[in-house]
Amino acid sequence: MANQQPSVSVRNLEKRFGSFVAVDQISFEARPGEVFGFLGPNGSGKSTTIRILCGLLRPTSGEAYVAGLSVAAQPELIRRRIGYMSQKFSLYNDLTVIENVRFFAGLYNVAGDELRRRLAWVLEMAGLAGRERSLTATLSGGWKQRLALGCAILHKPPIVFLDEPTSGVDPLSRRRFWELIEELRSDGVTVFVTTHYMDEAEYCNRLALLHRGKLIALGTPAQLKQSALKGDLLLVEATPLGAALETIKQLPMVRDAAVFRNALHVVVDDAERGSERLLVELTSRRLTAVRVQRIRPGLEDAFVALTHQQPGAQ
Amino acid sequence: MNLRRTAAIARKESIQILRDVRSLLIVVSMPAMLMLLMGYGISLDQKHVPVCFLDRDPSQESRDLLNRFRASQYFGFITAAPTYSSLVGAIDRGRCSLGLVIPNDFAQRMRKGGDVAVQGIVDGTDDNTANVVFTYAESVIADFSQSVRFDYLERSGFNGGAGALMIEPRVWFNESLESRNFIVPGVVALVMAVIGAFLASLTVAREWERGTMEQLISTPVKPLEVTLGKLVPYLAIGIADTAICVTVTLFWFQVPMRGGWPTLILASMLFLLTVLMLGFWISAATKSQLVASQFSLLATLLPSFLLSGFSFPLAQTPAVVRAMSYLVPARYYVLLLKNIFLKGAGTASQWQPLLGLGLFAVLLSAVALRSFHKTLN
Numbered sequence: 001m002a003n004q005q006p007s008v009s010v011r012n013l014e015k016r017f018g019s020f021v022a023v024d025q026i027s028f029e030a031r032p033g034e035v036f037g038f039l040g041p042n043g044s045g046k047s048t049t050i051r052i053l054c055g056l057l058r059p060t061s062g063e064a065y066v067a068g069l070s071v072a073a074q075p076e077l078i079r080r081r082i083g084y085m086s087q088k089f090s091l092y093n094d095l096t097v098i099e100n101v102r103f104f105a106g107l108y109n110v111a112g113d114e115l116r117r118r119l120a121w122v123l124e125m126a127g128l129a130g131r132e133r134s135l136t137a138t139l140s141g142g143w144k145q146r147l148a149l150g151c152a153i154l155h156k157p158p159i160v161f162l163d164e165p166t167s168g169v170d171p172l173s174r175r176r177f178w179e180l181i182e183e184l185r186s187d188g189v190t191v192f193v194t195t196h197y198m199d200e201a202e203y204c205n206r207l208a209l210l211h212r213g214k215l216i217a218l219g220t221p222a223q224l225k226q227s228a229l230k231g232d233l234l235l236v237e238a239t240p241l242g243a244a245l246e247t248i249k250q251l252p253m254v255r256d257a258a259v260f261r262n263a264l265h266v267v268v269d270d271a272e273r274g275s276e277r278l279l280v281e282l283t284s285r286r287l288t289a290v291r292v293q294r295i296r297p298g299l300e301d302a303f304v305a306l307t308h309q310q311p312g313a314q
Numbered sequence: 315m316n317l318r319r320t321a322a323i324a325r326k327e328s329i330q331i332l333r334d335v336r337s338l339l340i341v342v343s344m345p346a347m348l349m350l351l352m353g354y355g356i357s358l359d360q361k362h363v364p365v366c367f368l369d370r371d372p373s374q375e376s377r378d379l380l381n382r383f384r385a386s387q388y389f390g391f392i393t394a395a396p397t398y399s400s401l402v403g404a405i406d407r408g409r410c411s412l413g414l415v416i417p418n419d420f421a422q423r424m425r426k427g428g429d430v431a432v433q434g435i436v437d438g439t440d441d442n443t444a445n446v447v448f449t450y451a452e453s454v455i456a457d458f459s460q461s462v463r464f465d466y467l468e469r470s471g472f473n474g475g476a477g478a479l480m481i482e483p484r485v486w487f488n489e490s491l492e493s494r495n496f497i498v499p500g501v502v503a504l505v506m507a508v509i510g511a512f513l514a515s516l517t518v519a520r521e522w523e524r525g526t527m528e529q530l531i532s533t534p535v536k537p538l539e540v541t542l543g544k545l546v547p548y549l550a551i552g553i554a555d556t557a558i559c560v561t562v563t564l565f566w567f568q569v570p571m572r573g574g575w576p577t578l579i580l581a582s583m584l585f586l587l588t589v590l591m592l593g594f595w596i597s598a599a600t601k602s603q604l605v606a607s608q609f610s611l612l613a614t615l616l617p618s619f620l621l622s623g624f625s626f627p628l629a630q631t632p633a634v635v636r637a638m639s640y641l642v643p644a645r646y647y648v649l650l651l652k653n654i655f656l657k658g659a660g661t662a663s664q665w666q667p668l669l670g671l672g673l674f675a676v677l678l679s680a681v682a683l684r685s686f687h688k689t690l691n
Contacts, residue, residue: 079534090529106322107533
């Protein structure tokens with residue numbers, strides 16, 4: 001593994017749209033056979049980066065290599081070696097399932113016995129056997145997504161780019177989709193995937209966190225959770241929540257505090273002394289503290305902590 | 315270039331066209347409808363021109379003259395005006411294009427055998443109509459005065475010589491037929507320019523709007539393969555539409571086909587290629603179906619109508635306009651159609667306009683190919 005060339009290699013990549021910096025000097029490498037996740041809010045530069053790697057956008061500066069080929073110099077050679085699934089559903093709605101598959105098979109030059117095998121595989125994988133002649137427009141989200149994945153990897157590319165493949169899809173279809181990604185990985189395919197679902201990010205071998213075009217952290221989910229929080233994490237249930245958050249933020253020993261569902265996640269230097277102090281402070285302000293408890297940080301905690309550490313964040 | 319990829323594009327595009335039944339109906343019915351609309355709508359012949367008359371000397375002679383107008387197919391709706399001012403008012407309001415004033419002493423002077431003047435007032439706001447109406451009126455009156463003269467000669471005992479002068483109405487009939495023959499072949503060019511560019515202008519823009527282009531350009535497909543693949547079904551539609559137009563020209567408007575079919579087919583194919591590529595170019599450059607369709611109409615309809623020699627003889631236009639007309643592909647096609655249908659021209663004599671069309675086909679193909687980028691924005 002160590003001496004293999006990286007599937008994707010990016011150095012000081014930058015993309016500007018006018019004065020707006022969509023991708024700001026990012027560098028990273030993705031290794032063969034790993035699921036590499038791009039995590040970040042909308043507009044953080046995930047899609048822009050993927051589009052540059054697929055040759056759909058030209059970078060303003062920096063270098064990017066996919067399968068050892070330069071994005072700037074050899075985009076056509078790259079296109080033969082990748083599969084790309086764009087954020088918006090982009091198969092032809094007015095074509096049937098089989099017509100879409102045959103169309104992309106033609107574009108990827110898949111023919112003969114191989115075409116027959118791949119057709120059967122796509123229909124099986126997408127769960128669309130028997131619905132070959134249905135118009136694609138009539139399929140529901142999960143089927144469309146799996147069909148789009150099938151069409152993108154008909155030519156068995158070693159590297160696959162998936163741009164928010166599960167947005168707007170029901171939870172069951174999402175899980176099914178990630179099983180397919182897992183199958184690809186076990187076949188040695190490098191899967192490059194963007195998401196803003198934290199639970200999906202956990203499936204990735206490694207994650208890159210993007211914030212306003214900058215890559216703010218890179219590592220395995222476990223590494224990120226461990227390293228992101230400088231201190232211990234406390235779960236605080238209190239009412240009213242807003243007033244409790246305001247109070248807690250004022251305390252000097254609190255490093256970070258944020259609302260998580262119906263409670264607060266508070267980062268303190270030391271869990272034991274911190275929780276005692278919090279209870280005292282909250283009761284002295286006539287706030288009802290229901291529960292203060294030390295918990296293990298999740299990916300979301302890591303993500304919030306990392307974005308709050310950025311200059312310009314509140 | 316890869317044939318399998320080109321074929322995949324062509325097949326996909328054909329399926330999409332055939333599946334869109336409403337658009338398909340428009341594609342099939344539009345050429346015939348436009349041919350009929352423009353073939354009848356644009357005519358230099360005036361028929362059933364409304365006439366208003368003021369008869370200041372109601373008599374057998376004046377009724378004879380007016381009956382001549384009634385009998386002519388060029389005039390219709392002959393109405394009487396009670397006063398001179400109401401006659402002028404009828405012209406002002408556009409209720410008639412020709413006003414006739416028969417003078418007080420009309421019958422008396424006719425019987426005396428002297429010269430009689432009948433006043434004709436023509437609405438000159440449209441000079442073409444005015445000219446034609448005036449010519450028709452002159453001819454009716456000349457016809458009338460001749461027959462008066464023949465009657466007089468016959469009564470005086472002279473006979474013969476009448477037959478040679480009676481052929482004049484048939485000359486007019488021929489001339490009116492030629493006006494349509496002259497216009498309808500030009501309509502074919504106009505219709506094909508508009509339909510060809512319009513249809514092609516939607517196809518690339520539709521892929522951008524629906525988001526399918528992003529997937530398409532992430533594959534190894536080449537711009538040449540996309541363009542050629544898309545061209546195949548649209549060329550087929552264009553050929554079918556041209557066939558419809560030519561059928562209407564020959565069998566509905568009865569325009570004679572005196573030239574060679576190979577020349578007609580060659581000219582039509584070059585013109586189709588030109589307008590389709592123009593449409594692809596506009597489509598790829600605008601990436602919006604609405605903008606592309608408006609732009610393609612603007613780029614084809616007006617120049618093809620005004621600068622092709624279709625509506626105005628180019629020889630009579632100013633040098634600047636004439637120079638501009640060389641940039642309008644329809645100019646060459648209109649000229650070719652007229653020469654093929656009416657003059658019976660063949661490929662050898664028409665090499666110049668054919669070469670002009672060929673150059674445009676090559677040029678626009680190159681521009682369309684270059685405008686198709688495999689990158690976003």
